[in-house]
Amino acid sequence: MSCILVVDDEPVVLDGCEATLTKTGYEVETTLNAEEALDKIEAGRYDAIVTDLKLPGLSGIQLLKIVKDKEPETDIIMITGYATVQTAVEAMKLGAFDYISKPFTPDELRSVVDRAIERRRLLREERLRATKNRVAFEYNMPADLYYLPEHSWVKVVTENTVDIGIDDVFQKTIGVITDIKIPSKDTIIEQGNPCAEIYGAAGRVYKLLAPVNGQIAEVNELLKKDSSLLNSDPYGKGWIARIRTSDFAKELANLLSGDAMIRWWLRREIVERKTDRYVQISALNPNFKHEIAREPGGENIKVCFGCGICTATCPVREIDSKYNPRKIIRMALLGMKERILKSDFIWLCSTCYACTERCPQDVKFTNIVNAIKNIAVKEGYTHPVFTAQVDLLAKHGRLYEIDEFDNRRREKLGLPKLWTGEGSAAKIFETSGLLDILKK
Amino acid sequence: MKYALFLGCTAPTKARNYELSTRRVAEAIGIELIDLPEFECCGFPVKSVHYESFILIAARNLIAAEDAGLNICVLCSACAGTLVEVSRYLASNDKARQKVLSKLGKEDGKYGFAQNIKVKHLIRILHEDLGSEKISSKIKRKLSGITVAPHYGCHYLKPSDIYDNYDDSENPHSLDELIEITAAKSIDYLEKEHCCGAGVLAINEDIALSIAQKKLDSVKVSGADAIVLMCPFCGAMYDENQKRIGTKFQTSYNLPVLYYPQLLGLALGINRKLLGFNLNKVKADSLLERIETKSMQNEQCKFSS
Numbered sequence: 001m002s003c004i005l006v007v008d009d010e011p012v013v014l015d016g017c018e019a020t021l022t023k024t025g026y027e028v029e030t031t032l033n034a035e036e037a038l039d040k041i042e043a044g045r046y047d048a049i050v051t052d053l054k055l056p057g058l059s060g061i062q063l064l065k066i067v068k069d070k071e072p073e074t075d076i077i078m079i080t081g082y083a084t085v086q087t088a089v090e091a092m093k094l095g096a097f098d099y100i101s102k103p104f105t106p107d108e109l110r111s112v113v114d115r116a117i118e119r120r121r122l123l124r125e126e127r128l129r130a131t132k133n134r135v136a137f138e139y140n141m142p143a144d145l146y147y148l149p150e151h152s153w154v155k156v157v158t159e160n161t162v163d164i165g166i167d168d169v170f171q172k173t174i175g176v177i178t179d180i181k182i183p184s185k186d187t188i189i190e191q192g193n194p195c196a197e198i199y200g201a202a203g204r205v206y207k208l209l210a211p212v213n214g215q216i217a218e219v220n221e222l223l224k225k226d227s228s229l230l231n232s233d234p235y236g237k238g239w240i241a242r243i244r245t246s247d248f249a250k251e252l253a254n255l256l257s258g259d260a261m262i263r264w265w266l267r268r269e270i271v272e273r274k275t276d277r278y279v280q281i282s283a284l285n286p287n288f289k290h291e292i293a294r295e296p297g298g299e300n301i302k303v304c305f306g307c308g309i310c311t312a313t314c315p316v317r318e319i320d321s322k323y324n325p326r327k328i329i330r331m332a333l334l335g336m337k338e339r340i341l342k343s344d345f346i347w348l349c350s351t352c353y354a355c356t357e358r359c360p361q362d363v364k365f366t367n368i369v370n371a372i373k374n375i376a377v378k379e380g381y382t383h384p385v386f387t388a389q390v391d392l393l394a395k396h397g398r399l400y401e402i403d404e405f406d407n408r409r410r411e412k413l414g415l416p417k418l419w420t421g422e423g424s425a426a427k428i429f430e431t432s433g434l435l436d437i438l439k440k
Numbered sequence: 441m442k443y444a445l446f447l448g449c450t451a452p453t454k455a456r457n458y459e460l461s462t463r464r465v466a467e468a469i470g471i472e473l474i475d476l477p478e479f480e481c482c483g484f485p486v487k488s489v490h491y492e493s494f495i496l497i498a499a500r501n502l503i504a505a506e507d508a509g510l511n512i513c514v515l516c517s518a519c520a521g522t523l524v525e526v527s528r529y530l531a532s533n534d535k536a537r538q539k540v541l542s543k544l545g546k547e548d549g550k551y552g553f554a555q556n557i558k559v560k561h562l563i564r565i566l567h568e569d570l571g572s573e574k575i576s577s578k579i580k581r582k583l584s585g586i587t588v589a590p591h592y593g594c595h596y597l598k599p600s601d602i603y604d605n606y607d608d609s610e611n612p613h614s615l616d617e618l619i620e621i622t623a624a625k626s627i628d629y630l631e632k633e634h635c636c637g638a639g640v641l642a643i644n645e646d647i648a649l650s651i652a653q654k655k656l657d658s659v660k661v662s663g664a665d666a667i668v669l670m671c672p673f674c675g676a677m678y679d680e681n682q683k684r685i686g687t688k689f690q691t692s693y694n695l696p697v698l699y700y701p702q703l704l705g706l707a708l709g710i711n712r713k714l715l716g717f718n719l720n721k722v723k724a725d726s727l728l729e730r731i732e733t734k735s736m737q738n739e740q741c742k743f744s745s
Contacts, residue, residue, distance in 0.1 A: 316640060319647045351594065354598075370488055414463075
């Protein structure tokens with residue numbers, strides 16, 4: 001069950017929120033101020049926090065900053081009075097998930113909290129998929145638009161007219177959209193206030209916040225007839241309305257440009273520990289390729305020009321894309337030492353030598369990956385299968401023990417007896433220092 | 441023709457039918473195989489974790505053969521690759537050789553590795569050293585009417601630079617030629633040069649079995665009566681794991697898997713029990729009966745004519 005913390009200095013608001021959210025199926029805790037909220041957050045883990053912007057002592061914005069710093073994955077929904085809508089928009093830029101204006105209905109509270117929880121679930125699923133299959137869950141935000149994060153977008157048409165629409169993060173958290181209600185032509189809309197009502201599959205109503213101030217000049221009639229365009233083409237045919245803006249230059253300060261939006265998303269994703277999809281420059285080790293080249297078998301790594309024939313011919317890659325020879329070489333040349341050595345994919349080479357035979361540069365990838373594995377072992381990352389094999393060799397001199405019973409069976413078959421006992425591998429491992437390396 | 445027989449880890453424990461048929465065939469065609477008590481694991485399993493240990497273990501085996509003054513005949517393709525690679529490396533690299541000999545407490549100057557001894561896979565010995573004429577002269581029973589799919593595996597010919605480009609790693613023919621000496625038909629099929637997947641079996645069973653399944657599917661489509669191979673690791677995948685692969689991919693193969701010496705042994709007229717057919721996991725009884733019936737018919741034809 002998802003757990004929600006509600007922070008408000010008005011007991012009546014707390015009671016209302018608690019009743020609504022408990023009925024919806026959430027576990028709810030309440031508190032009257034930000035300081036107490038921080039103690040609770042320290043002690044427990046909340047899936048979402050609903051907080052008033054104006055609180056005695058620490059403000060809602062301060063609470064937001066502290067929580068986002070400590071618990072970046074926690075979604076925060078701001079409660080605000082009409083007069084503080086601009087602050088709420090600012091809060092969303094600081095990482096708030098959304099806001100609701102007082103007075104709000106139980107449905108309004110439920111829909112925004114549901115979206116936050118659904119978004120968390122999607123992210124969790126996505127992360128799981130990324131771990132299992134390395135399949136990315138993509139958000140497609142065009143770079144040439146301006147955004148009210150996770151709500152709506154703006155496209156400049158002329159000096160004082162813009163088109164507005166729904167961004168795909170908002171859309172994905174709703175799921176299938178069944179209908180949209182758009183105010184009629186000439187209606188005035190205000191930045192940060194609802195500008196359209198969107199209906200989800202379960203009949204729930206979601207309020208889309210306007211990204212700009214202005215007057216509706218034209219409504220997308222096609223969208224009124226076919227609301228599925230919001231799901232299928234949110235940045236194209238799914239535009240909502242054309243707006244005559246009043247002071248767009250000033251309102252831009254509350255929006256993120258496309259590039260900034262993408263950076264904002266990247267930051268969020270990195271914060272949300274999806275770091276394996278991004279290269280952290282500070283974690284690169286430019287000497288890694290030289291280290292590999294010094295190992296027996298690793299000599300030719302630097303002559304790879306990335307044609308990818310190794311990947312194309314690899315039988316393991318054909319079955320599981322986790323093992324990708326060209327990618328491993330590119331990662332190694334880039335210096336992603338730690339990520340490679342810690343990975344499980346380096347142990348998946350079947351040593352078939354197809355890559356080696358077909359490489360136009362004589363890189364000898366089979367030997368390269370052996371060199372990498374040798375480095376991994378020295379650094380303490382040995383696959384347990386190999387540790388077990390070394391143990392067996394040290395004990396028996398072979399991977400399979402042969403005892404007197406086996407020899408009797410061999411003799412019965414007409415095969416000569418084989419020696420039994422320790423063998424010489426243990427002594428060799430002692431001489432070479434392998435046992436000490438594995439003990440690390 | 442005398443060789444030290446290098447069994448490795450897998451053949452004497454998991455592929456006794458391979459060892460048995462090799463010994464019987466060798467006797468029949470005049471190859472003397474000597475068992476050296478010093479032979480242990482070739483070193484291949486530790487190449488991935490510690491290159492120096494890999495070289496030392498392989499070198500110790502090579503030194504044993506050199507002390508006995510014998511070239512080496514290897515049954516396992518991975519062992520053959522390891523011993524060939526290390527013998528060449530130590531023969532051409534004075535510094536490494538001195539270091540290895542010193543670590544093994546052996547006298548420098550006495551051992552030349554590849555300069556003094558040859559390491560060859562059994563199949564290469566049959567194909568290159570013995571040759572088709574000599575083998576053909578010993579054939580007593582033609583296996584005509586039998587179609588087999590040759591499986592070369594990986595380490596028999598690859599990496600090609602350690603084998604002096606013997607045969608052709610991309611378009612191999614030596615095993616096909618040896619099969620045809622027996623009058624069985626060797627066929628081409630998709631995935632012929634494909635890996636068996638054994639190299640990754642201990643690490644990721646799903647991947648290994650999926651790789652093996654691809655070839656089994658291709659062989660099944662080709663209509664071959666059996667797969668013929670030359671490596672106990674490949675045997676473990678196609679024979680020992682065939683039923684599991686069938687269950688996993690909801691199919692059934694029932695495809696006999698023969699080591700080449702078993703096939704040759706049949707053509708040499710050796711009794712199937714002596715060739716270890718009773719140890720094959722996928723039973724080859726109906727194939728063997730077909731061979732025997734055909735053989736009896738041929739005898740009758742000869743007699744009546």
